[in-house]
Amino acid sequence: MKKNYENSLREIIKEYNLKPKKKLGQNFLHDKNIISSIVNKANIEDEDIIEIGPGPGILTESILNNKARSLLAIEKDDSFEVNLKKIRSNYRDNFDYLINDIIDFDFKKLTKKNYKFVSNLPYNISVPFILKMIRIRKIIPWKEMILMVQKEVAERITAKINTKNYGRLSIMVNLNNDVKKLLNVKPSSFIPRPKVDSTVIKISPKNKDININTEIFENIVKTCFSQRRKKVKNNLDQLNINTISLLELSNIDPDIRAENIDIEGFLRISRNYEELIKENLEDF
Secondary structure, eight states: OOOOTTSOHHHHHHHTTOOOOGGGTOOEEOOHHHHHHHHHHHTOBTOEEEEEOOTTSHHHHHHHHTTBSEEEEEESOGGGHHHHHHHHHHOTTTEEEEEOOTTTOOGGGOOOOSEEEEEEOOGGGHHHHHHHHHHHTTTSOEEEEEEEEEHHHHHHHTOOTTSTTOSHHHHHHHSSEEEEEEEEEOGGGEESOOSSOEEEEEEEEOSSOOOSOHHHHHHHHHHHTSSTTSOHHHHHGGGOSOHHHHHHHTTOOTTSOGGGOOHHHHHHHHHHHHHHHHHHHHHO
16 A cells, blocks of 8 residues: 555654754655645656655655656665665555765666656755756756755845845856746754755756856856955956956956856856967967
């Protein structure tokens, strides 16, 4: 008989002697209304789903009970394997799991494409995971990500130009993706209770990627934000190039800060930087 997600999280923790590990950023979601809302907003019916950090499997079983075509759960902590095995025995046709660190995981091993990610991400991997998936999307296409992250991370991802939260993360995520906040989640929805609020976000690839050398673009953005309070011309001096010429070509005021430059501005800087590098190489 299939066990549904309404079984008490505390009972599962007790049954399998599971203990959340602070060093892994584990906070187990138990609020059934939030879980149902996440699954409903993800539109998972007949979709291939990947869940990162399933832990005790409450969200996992809700996904399976809502007619996902397939679900692959990837969990770093092998103490959850006993419970994941039990879930697999109940859902043999469409569920499997891997014990693996998602940050090191080679997605080329997967045979399917256009997965949806639906996850309550461990807090300590949320930013590196999102950046990884954005970097590899041309190699390993994915369809959408519905992710629970710290509210602070969600604010940084969705931040607008000229605000204190606007930075490298905002720019890299929004370059080729649309981002939407879906709902905020209070600490009382988790065991143990985190010290911060959380937010569920949806990240969806845009119809067409911007044509840019992403390695150069990311390096330019990272350099410009390396010291937020410095003028952009001073940060770009690290690149050992004629910064004033680069900014003039890019129609950027050299005396503003990186937080005052929109994505289009960073694209201009990146393209002109690439051209200047090519010219310097030709002269050499």
